[in-house]
Amino acid sequence: MSDSNGDSFGKVKQRLKDRTKKVVETKEMLSKQAVKSREILSKQAVKSKQMLSKQAQNIAKQAQEHERFINKVTHFVGVIGFGTFCFLLGARPQDIRYVYCLFYLIFVPLRWIYYRYKKWHYYLLDFCYYANTIFLVMLLFYPENEKLFMVTFSFAEGPLAWALIVWRCSLVFSSVDKLVSVLIHLLPGLVFFTIRWWDPAFFEAMHPEGTVRRASWPYVEDRSYLWTWLFVVPLAAYSIWQVLYFLIVNVLRHQRLLRDPEVMTSYRELSKKARKANNLWWRLSGLLGDQNRMFMYILLQAVFTVATMALTVPIFLSYELHCIFQILKVSASVWNGGSFLLEVMPRQAVMKEKKKSGMQPIQPQEAQSSVASETLTEAPATAVDAVIVGGTPSK
Numbered sequence: 001m002s003d004s005n006g007d008s009f010g011k012v013k014q015r016l017k018d019r020t021k022k023v024v025e026t027k028e029m030l031s032k033q034a035v036k037s038r039e040i041l042s043k044q045a046v047k048s049k050q051m052l053s054k055q056a057q058n059i060a061k062q063a064q065e066h067e068r069f070i071n072k073v074t075h076f077v078g079v080i081g082f083g084t085f086c087f088l089l090g091a092r093p094q095d096i097r098y099v100y101c102l103f104y105l106i107f108v109p110l111r112w113i114y115y116r117y118k119k120w121h122y123y124l125l126d127f128c129y130y131a132n133t134i135f136l137v138m139l140l141f142y143p144e145n146e147k148l149f150m151v152t153f154s155f156a157e158g159p160l161a162w163a164l165i166v167w168r169c170s171l172v173f174s175s176v177d178k179l180v181s182v183l184i185h186l187l188p189g190l191v192f193f194t195i196r197w198w199d200p201a202f203f204e205a206m207h208p209e210g211t212v213r214r215a216s217w218p219y220v221e222d223r224s225y226l227w228t229w230l231f232v233v234p235l236a237a238y239s240i241w242q243v244l245y246f247l248i249v250n251v252l253r254h255q256r257l258l259r260d261p262e263v264m265t266s267y268r269e270l271s272k273k274a275r276k277a278n279n280l281w282w283r284l285s286g287l288l289g290d291q292n293r294m295f296m297y298i299l300l301q302a303v304f305t306v307a308t309m310a311l312t313v314p315i316f317l318s319y320e321l322h323c324i325f326q327i328l329k330v331s332a333s334v335w336n337g338g339s340f341l342l343e344v345m346p347r348q349a350v351m352k353e354k355k356k357s358g359m360q361p362i363q364p365q366e367a368q369s370s371v372a373s374e375t376l377t378e379a380p381a382t383a384v385d386a387v388i389v390g391g392t393p394s395k
Helices: 002-065 067-091 093-118 121-125 127-141 146-166 176-198 200-204 223-252 254-259 266-277 280-285 290-310 312-317 319-356 365-377
Strands: none
Touching (some): 067 176, 093 121, 093 127, 093 176, 121 127, 127 146, 127 223, 146 176, 146 223, 146 290, 176 200, 176 319, 223 254, 280 290
């Protein structure tokens, strides 16, 4: 009896060993298959990436070959589009907000695709896109939220608007990139101008008849309320962006940026161009030594942001001042565009011709100062964009 029990136990033990062996073999087989699948997928991904890269290079090459024609088409479409916008601004100012929404939803995704190819996609983390996204959300989903309206007003007529002037954004109709960069900073302020002064129905919707806070147009709260929602709260929202930007670019993606020097951020580009030009920003950022340049950039941007947001309070209260500010922004962009067309583009054309002919372009010594003053306008434009940022500029 004991022998039969022993045989039975041995058979069970053998079966367990066989099953364990089969499980191990199955795991090894599945592991090998998984490795092969990963290798195949990796190879396919590499091939796809190479194919897309070649296609992108071919498109870029063809675009370069037909650059003059493309520039003419872009100029034509840009002028007609801007003229149509100006007509709508006078004829139907209440519809300008929808034009802005359409512009943002079309051109910002297209810009991400283009910047991703150029390795400039970290620019889309800059403050101008952060502010524009909040503004878009307010217009589409919370148009009756007065406090959110005032916060986004401070963004639009504060850092974004002054970046057009301080950082020399250029209205060049033949350049899609420059045109989009100007509109990203110009349109929000124009939309707020039309709502603030030409569209009383928008503000009346925030305070329907019968409510305690119903007021005549234009609705204005007491000064402490204005300073709270046009200065203190927007400054806190800006600080949140600054912290998030620093964590993403300088902590989470720091190693990625170190591995690939071609990937650009606003801080990296601004530092490179400012150092090359040896301009005011580079000298100011080095007051505490090279090791503290990031801190100085943060400090300089903080001063810029505080000053420009403080100015939104008198702009919000005065129609005349707000009108003058709109004219100033547009005039500065047009003037800078003229400077770019007459001074920068001819020099670029000469350098391209020299490059094609195999000659090394030589810049005369007397041209160095003018080249230096223009370096910050040559980057992929956007501004709080080239606003200096402590390790976190804004493009």
